[in-house]
Amino acid sequence: MSVRNGVSDGLPGGDLREWRKPNHADRPVRPVAGEVNGRHAISFAADGPSPDQIRTPAEFMVRLRQLKEWTGFTYRELETRTAEIGDHLPRSTLASTLRRDALPRQRFVETLVRACGLDPVPWTRTRTRLAVRLATAAHPAEPPSSPEPRRVPCQLPVGPPGLVGRDRELDRLVRMLATTPVTVVSGPPGAGKSAVGVRAAHMAAHLFPDGQLYAGLRARAPGAEPPAPAEIAGLLLRSLGVPGASVPADAEEAAGALRTVLSGRRVLVLLDDVATAAQVRPLVPVGGRSAAILTSTAALTSLDGSGCVYLDPLSPDEARQMLERLIGAERVRAEPEAARTLADLCGHLPLGLRLAAARLAARPHWPVRALTERMDDERRRLDEFRVDGMELRASLAVSFEHLARSHDEHARLAARVLGLLAGLPPGEMRLAEAAALLDMSQEAADRALERLVDANLVESRGPGSYRVPDLVRLFALERSGGGGNGRDGGGGGHGARHERPHLWQAPEAHT
Ligand SMILES: Nc1ncnc2c1ncn2[C@@H]1O[C@H](COP(=O)(O)OP(=O)(O)OP(=O)(O)O)[C@@H](O)[C@H]1O
Numbered sequence: 069m070s071v072r073n074g075v076s077d078g079l080p081g082g083d084l085r086e087w088r089k090p091n092h093a094d095r096p097v098r099p100v101a102g103e104v105n106g107r108h109a110i111s112f113a114a115d116g117p118s119p120d121q122i123r124t125p126a127e128f129m130v131r132l133r134q135l136k137e138w139t140g141f142t143y144r145e146l147e148t149r150t151a152e153i154g155d156h157l158p159r160s161t162l163a164s165t166l167r168r169d170a171l172p173r174q175r176f177v178e179t180l181v182r183a184c185g186l187d188p189v190p191w192t193r194t195r196t197r198l199a200v201r202l203a204t205a206a207h208p209a210e211p212p213s214s215p216e217p218r219r220v221p222c223q224l225p226v227g228p229p230g231l232v233g234r235d236r237e238l239d240r241l242v243r244m245l246a247t248t249p250v251t252v253v254s255g256p257p258g259a260g261k262s263a264v265g266v267r268a269a270h271m272a273a274h275l276f277p278d279g280q281l282y283a284g285l286r287a288r289a290p291g292a293e294p295p296a297p298a299e300i301a302g303l304l305l306r307s308l309g310v311p312g313a314s315v316p317a318d319a320e321e322a323a324g325a326l327r328t329v330l331s332g333r334r335v336l337v338l339l340d341d342v343a344t345a346a347q348v349r350p351l352v353p354v355g356g357r358s359a360a361i362l363t364s365t366a367a368l369t370s371l372d373g374s375g376c377v378y379l380d381p382l383s384p385d386e387a388r389q390m391l392e393r394l395i396g397a398e399r400v401r402a403e404p405e406a407a408r409t410l411a412d413l414c415g416h417l418p419l420g421l422r423l424a425a426a427r428l429a430a431r432p433h434w435p436v437r438a439l440t441e442r443m444d445d446e447r448r449r450l451d452e453f454r455v456d457g458m459e460l461r462a463s464l465a466v467s468f469e470h471l472a473r474s475h476d477e478h479a480r481l482a483a484r485v486l487g488l489l490a491g492l493p494p495g496e497m498r499l500a501e502a503a504a505l506l507d508m509s510q511e512a513a514d515r516a517l518e519r520l521v522d523a524n525l526v527e528s529r530g531p532g533s534y535r536v537p538d539l540v541r542l543f544a545l546e547r548s549g550g551g552g553n554g555r556d557g558g559g560g561g562h563g564a565r566h567e568r569p570h571l572w573q574a575p576e577a578h579t
Pocket residue numbers: 227228230231232233234256257258259260261262263264341363365390418419422462463
């Protein structure tokens with residue numbers, strides 16, 4: 069999903085992520101009089117053009133052009149002045165944007181008006197008013213009883229044909245949707261959160277007759293940033309029929325326009341694979357009588373109005389049923405012990421089971437045991453979970469990367485602690501034991517472990533008790549260079565795995 073500024077592309081490289089508020093606080097705009105190339109003196113504040121009484125974007129642009137004319141500045145002089153106030157606008161951008169009738173970006177307006185020596189606030193306020201009106205006028209909220217036929221968006225993916233288990237969770241989810249504005253489906257990577265979210269949305273679709281929207285929010289490429297709030301709001305607005313050119317580029321404005329369009333409607337919004345609470349916070353609750361389902365490995369409990377349904381891995385019996393469905397009951401029943409072992413190796417996670425089953429389905433003459441034997445070698449186990457571009461590593465990486473690449477140093481430390489934990493003998497561990505083995509204070513170990521629990525990378529079956537699931541452990545070993553196939557530049561080998569860890573890369577751990 070890629071959303072550019074729908075109002076205007078006035079600024080070069082004007083991607084939303086590059087938006088920054090100019091810091092003019094310590095840089096007062098100088099009076100215009102005689103400043104640039106000895107131009108004549110004008111007192112703008114007293115009698116300059118004002119944005120009052122403007123009703124359309126075209127009028128707004130006329131007024132901006134009048135402002136430029138009024139100052140008498142050339143584009144070259146304006147360019148110099150924008151650079152002086154710390155937000156350089158090239159003259160080509162100034163000229164091409166002012167020639168158009170579409171609303172420019174907020175930053176453009178603010179910088180230009182400042183460069184002309186006026187207070188930008190009335191201008192930016194007017195621009196915001198026009199942008200919101202444009203977005204909503206393009207698709208006004210209709211009363212529920214509107215006799216006009218309306219195209220109802222039904223964007224939900226189809227989802228798997230039949231889910232194994234999850235009846236209790238689905239039941240709870242659907243009941244919550246009737247009463248809770250935001251419902252989060254959370255759980256470990258690959259637990260089936262998206263599948264359950266999609267199924268629940270289908271089951272509850274009749275409660276939302278004005279449509280069901282879907283947006284997949286995972287980053288499009290490894291290492292890429294996941295979509296930002298303004299991009300997500302833009303996608304939803306366009307899905308609701310708002311023309312791209314009317315979609316505000318500013319996150320707050322776009323979120324406001326979304327709430328306006330949704331007011332008076334009953335729409336269900338499924339935001340799938342949400343990375344962090346910050347990614348969706350401006351957008352939810354979506355408002356009115358609409359509701360949102362969010363799926364995420366993060367708990368997202370800090371979101372206003374949210375309730376949570378947690379997905380554990382499947383039970384051993386459900387995992388066997390899933391294998392039976394995917395590779396046939398005869399094959400599973402012919403090797404019950406191997407099938408049980410395979411389910412264990414998959415951590416009873418639907419994604420692992422699905423990928424392992426896909427391998428076997430493509431090899432109808434292999435016994436199940438052949439795959440479990442290949443998986444016996446921990447160094448290549450994760451490689452066995454890779455089929456047709458789908459990979460278990462990719463799911464594990466999502467949660468891990470959010471920590472490892474976070475701006476928060478505690479999150480980054482948690483990612484490094486996971487690498488250290490992966491080098492310890494597998495199994496349940498008490499906090500004091502973990503702290504001693506990690507050579508950390510209990511307080512620091514507690515903070516890192518709880519962070520890992522929040523990210524669903526470590527299990528906690530009770531206070532002070534922790535376990536790194538096997539597949540997470542193997543992934544973290546790979547990432548820390550302590551094992552696996554060395555694809556990430558590792559070379560430590562598995563031999564070193566159970567030794568007392570070194571605090572490589574983790575100086576903060578000594579707290
Ligand atoms: N209960 C289930 N029964 C049958 N298939 C399932 C079930 N849950 C999930 N699946 C299938 O398992 C695979 C993984 O599920 P899904 O993508 O929903 O997991 P996820 O938790 O959203 O993963 P991620 O952490 O990567 O977002 C999908 O192919 C899905 O169709």
